[in-house]
Amino acid sequence: xxxxxxxxxxxxxxxxxxxxxxxxxxxxxxxxxxxxxxxxxxxxxxxxxxxxxxxxxxxxxxxxxxxxxxxxxxxxxxxxxxxxxxxxxxxxxxxxxxxxxxxxxxxxxxxxxxxxxxxxxxxxxxxxxxxxxxxxxxxxxxxxxxxxxxxxxxxxxxxxxxxxxxxxxxxxxxxxxxxxxxxxxxxxxxxxxxxxxxxxxxxxxxxxxxxxxxxxxxxxxxxxxxxxxxxxxxxxxxxxxxxxxxxxxxxxxxxxxxxxxxxxxxxxxxxxxxxxxxxxxxxxxxxxxxxxxxxx
Amino acid sequence: xxxxxxxxxxxxxxxxxxxxxxxxxxxxxxxxxxxxxxxxxxxxxxxxxxxxxxxxxxxxxxxxxxxxxxxxxxxxxxxxxxxxxxxxxxxxxxxxxxxxxxxxxxxxxxxxxxxxxxxxxxxxxxxxxxxxxxxxxxxxxxxxxxxxxxxxxxxxxxxxxxxxxxxxxxxxxxxxxxxxxxxxxxxxxxxxxxxxxxxxxxxxxxxxxxxxxxxxxxxxxxxxxxxxxxxxxxxxxxxxxxxxxxxxxxxxxxxxxxxxxxxxxxxxxxxxxxxxxx
Numbered sequence: 110x111x112x113x114x115x116x117x118x119x120x121x122x123x124x125x126x127x128x129x130x131x132x133x134x135x136x137x138x139x140x141x142x143x144x145x146x147x148x149x150x151x152x153x154x155x156x157x158x159x160x161x162x163x164x165x166x167x168x169x170x171x172x173x174x175x176x177x178x179x180x181x182x183x184x185x186x187x188x189x190x191x192x193x194x195x196x197x198x199x200x201x202x203x204x205x206x207x208x209x210x211x212x213x214x215x216x217x218x219x220x221x222x223x224x225x226x227x228x229x230x231x232x233x234x235x236x237x238x239x240x241x242x243x244x245x246x247x248x249x250x251x252x253x254x255x256x257x258x259x260x261x262x263x264x265x266x267x268x269x270x271x272x273x274x275x276x277x278x279x280x281x282x283x284x285x286x287x288x289x290x291x292x293x294x295x296x297x298x299x300x301x302x303x304x305x306x307x308x309x310x311x312x313x314x315x316x317x318x319x320x321x322x323x324x325x326x327x328x329x330x331x332x333x334x335x336x337x338x339x340x341x342x343x344x345x346x347x348x349x350x351x352x353x354x355x356x357x358x359x360x361x362x363x364x365x366x367x368x369x370x371x372x373x374x375x376x377x378x379x380x381x382x383x384x385x386x387x388x389x390x391x392x393x394x395x396x397x398x399x400x401x402x403x404x405x
Numbered sequence: 406x407x408x409x410x411x412x413x414x415x416x417x418x419x420x421x422x423x424x425x426x427x428x429x430x431x432x433x434x435x436x437x438x439x440x441x442x443x444x445x446x447x448x449x450x451x452x453x454x455x456x457x458x459x460x461x462x463x464x465x466x467x468x469x470x471x472x473x474x475x476x477x478x479x480x481x482x483x484x485x486x487x488x489x490x491x492x493x494x495x496x497x498x499x500x501x502x503x504x505x506x507x508x509x510x511x512x513x514x515x516x517x518x519x520x521x522x523x524x525x526x527x528x529x530x531x532x533x534x535x536x537x538x539x540x541x542x543x544x545x546x547x548x549x550x551x552x553x554x555x556x557x558x559x560x561x562x563x564x565x566x567x568x569x570x571x572x573x574x575x576x577x578x579x580x581x582x583x584x585x586x587x588x589x590x591x592x593x594x595x596x597x598x599x600x601x602x603x604x605x606x607x608x609x610x611x612x613x614x615x616x617x618x619x620x621x622x623x624x625x626x627x628x629x630x631x632x633x634x635x636x637x638x639x640x641x642x643x644x645x646x647x648x649x650x651x652x653x654x655x656x657x658x659x660x661x662x663x664x665x666x667x668x669x670x671x672x673x674x675x676x677x678x679x680x681x682x683x
Contacts (some may be wrong), residue, residue, distance in 0.1 A: 132497070135557060142550040145534060153533050206423045232661050233657045245436070314408060350638065
């Protein structure tokens with residue numbers, strides 16, 4: 110931005126004191142509705158007893174419980190594994206769709222139509238969309254009926270409902286949007302002249318894609334994968350509805366403990382979840398930085 | 406293979422993937438809509454032996470409606486409050502960020518944290534705060550608090566985009582011609598960024614109306630619509646749930662359509678009339 114633009118007139122002056130006043134309500138709301146609750150979870154996770162007293166002595170009692178039974182650590186493993194599977198699927202699927210919509214669809218009208226068809230379910234209830242998957246997955250469900258109709262199987266197979274396959278199918282349909290959206294956004298901002306310049310210099314299409322398109326869309330990929338990672342890590346509703354009581358992830362354990370009144374232990378699991386998330390975010394940032402250096 | 410053929414093949418494959426995914430994404434919703442008209446003796450999946458409005462009538466039966474009406478009302482009121490608050494706070498926050506005040510970067514990240522923080526953590530945290538401090542959980546206080554944390558970041562991003570695009574020279578002209586900042590903002594700036602405000606309101610409404618994870622922990626005994634649907638689903642899956650699901654989905658889609666219409670009208674107006682003249 111040229112320097113003179115900093116001194117342009119505007120309805121809000123540079124560093125005007127009124128801007129603090131304008132930002133105050135949002136700041137207070139975010140602190141009260143997000144920061145304080147998270148800090149309380151961390152605090153309560155160190156409580157020694159279940160009693161509700163502000164002077165509850167602090168200790169690692171409930172953290173030690175985590176290692177009592179292998180079940181808890183296994184659950185952490187299952188949750189991380191499921192998250193990684195979802196990240197892999199949504200990365201490929203989401204990138205293919207973004208590349209098609211931005212790079213291959215010529216007419217603007219069709220482009221917007223596809224983007225809208227992709228986004229609209231985001232504005233409907235995730236819970237209803239989960240329930241809508243049920244008639245597909247059962248032994249007599251739509252998937253089994255179609256497979257029999259197509260002659261691919263003779264007898265209905267029970268791998269869909271109350272199974273990891275079913276949960277994964279539903280999650281892919283919910284979360285791929287989060288991987289596609291940021292890539293579409295970033296890809297639309299790549300000036301066509303950059304790609305044309307590379308083509309003029311006789312770069313092969315694959316080279317243009319791998320050395321220019323992918324590095325330039327990396328921020329979009331990163332944000333998308335971050336959203337998928339955080340959401341799948343914390344998802345409990347899909348497993349609760351489609352997995353029956355057979356499959357659980359960390360989120361389901363938090364809910365179970367909360368419902369049975371074990372607030373400190375529920376908080377411990379929530380903290381474990383948060384630590385996994387922070388570790389994942391830190392790792393992703395590192396991986397992307399290294400790749401970016403390689404691409405340049 | 407010639408590169409042109411190869412590119413055509415890539416287009417067909419990628420298009421196929423996109424097409425397949427869109428069907429995959431929309432098909433369950435359509436199927437639920439179709440199955441909601443299943444006959445009274447049919448189950449929760451195909452085959453449908455007859456068509457009927459049985460499950461909608463079942464849904465409208467007194468005992469059922471008495472259960473569902475109050476949550477429906479609460480969800481709608483909550484969504485409207487959340488919509489207006491999101492639009493208002495996001496507008497103020499975006500206008501504040503234009504001044505690049507000290508700490509505005511930190512402020513931006515604080516709000517973005519609302520998208521990143523998973524619902525289950527925010528909801529559990531609010532429940533813990535309420536229990537420890539002795540605040541009663543209620544849909545109009547604690548639930549609203551956690552819903553807004555989720556909707557505000559979307560509103561802010563939309564408004565920052567709107568402020569990035571709008572023609573600052575119109576604002577400058579008004580100020581040069583002697584308008585004070587207050588009237589220049591409301592008569593010039595606000596109408597120009599109104600599409601962004603409408604977008605923020607849409608996110609505020611639909612995300613709140615459909616929110617489940619945050620509400621599950623932060624709402625007291627007076628439940629919202631997604632909560633009572635989940636409770637019903639937990640008890641027994643009946644085609645009644647398809648009827649309810651189809652109804653609420655139609656409401657959600659109707660709201661999206663309404664906002665899209667409003668968005669078009671406002672944008673056309675901003676393009677055709679020169680603001681400030683009237």
